[in-house]
Amino acid sequence: MRTMGLLGGMSWESTAVYYRLMNQGVAARRGGLHSAPLRLASVDFAEVAALQRAGAWQQAGELLGRTGAGLRAAGAQALLIATNTMHKVADTVVRESGLPLLHIGDATGQALRAAGVRRAGLLGTRFTMEDGFLARHLNEGYGIEVAVPPEPDRAEVHRIIFDELCRGVQHDSSRAAFARIIGALAESGCDAVILGCTEISLLVDPAAPGWPVPLFDTTALHAQAAVDWMLQEETA
Template sequence: MRKLGLIGGLSWYSTELYYARINRQVLLRTNGRCNAPLLIESLNFCDVGKATTSEDWNHVADVLIASARRLEQAGATALLICANSMHKVFDAVAASIAIPVIHIADSVGEKMKADAVHSAALLGTANVMAENWYRQRLVKHGVSLLPAEMEDVNDLERIIYDELMHGIVKRDSERALKTIITEIDQQDIKSVVLGCTELSMVVDTKANVLPIYDSAEIHADAGVDWILGDAN
């Protein structure tokens, strides 16, 4: 099996989800024989969280590049950045090392293409929902995306940054997400992409009116494919 590196801490709650998902899937796919060979660098979210200016994002890129290089030097053969929003600096990170970095939106887009799902609403932080760098990755895989509703963006930013990033799960927030997804269904959109790795904490991905594509789960599974040699 190949050793996989995780850049985590963005937040640590989603990193825990990645660690558990990857190990459970490796265990399942090896008939209960093996655990996943992983290297994890858990960053301090306070050092990179809620970047807004170009200067902020340059700093984020520097932090993630340094982390990627340490993981490569430690023996990782590929990397996952365990956060959707941090993929804004994906190109800079990928260019800084010789090993592959598996893009979260490509993993989701490939899964949706395989499922023949061609329309979706994207839910996440403001830079994921409203900026082109993430949306274009999904569109490249043949997915048509519902335009971002700013009222939803504001609600999701509050839930993600004020609650989920601190491990807080509120029933009101669960109901708010259910309402958003129900409204999306009424617009004849065929699926929802959870473009924040913490959103599965408040969205039941198995019990909704629409198919839910959980980016964290799909990204982790792409990491499992790499570990087991099923990905190039």
């Protein structure tokens, strides 16, 4: 198996989900006591979040890139950034780390295209919903039109992510807010909704019955792409 480097801690709540899903995926495919060959670096999210708020994206990208270079030195052969938001600086991370990146937008775009989705709603941090980097990746690479909620709903989604989910807090009222926002996106013409923050599936179960449109969990899709990559045979 090939060794994956996991840039985590943003937040550690969702990084724990990545770790579980990747190990479960390898065990399911290989059987027995097999588990995922990983190199994990968990950064201090408070430092990264402060750089996000300050708009210091170049500095944040260089921080993750240096961390990724450490994973390369420890034996990682590729990188996974365990957060949607920090894919905003994916190019910097690749350049600074010297490793190829399994992009969360590719895992998501491939699943959306395979399902025949043409227009998808996007939920995530304010940065992910408003800065356009993930929407462009999905549109240019996979032909997916991306829509986001109106500003008050974007603010509420962002608040729930940072004030609750990243801190291990889950409220029924927040679950209801997500259900309302997902319903509104469906009514606006979206034929799917992307859970475009790696913490959202801690609150919203994509497999639960009753959603008006299919929900695509970027965390699960990204972890599955990592399992596929780790189990590919290396070529000389």
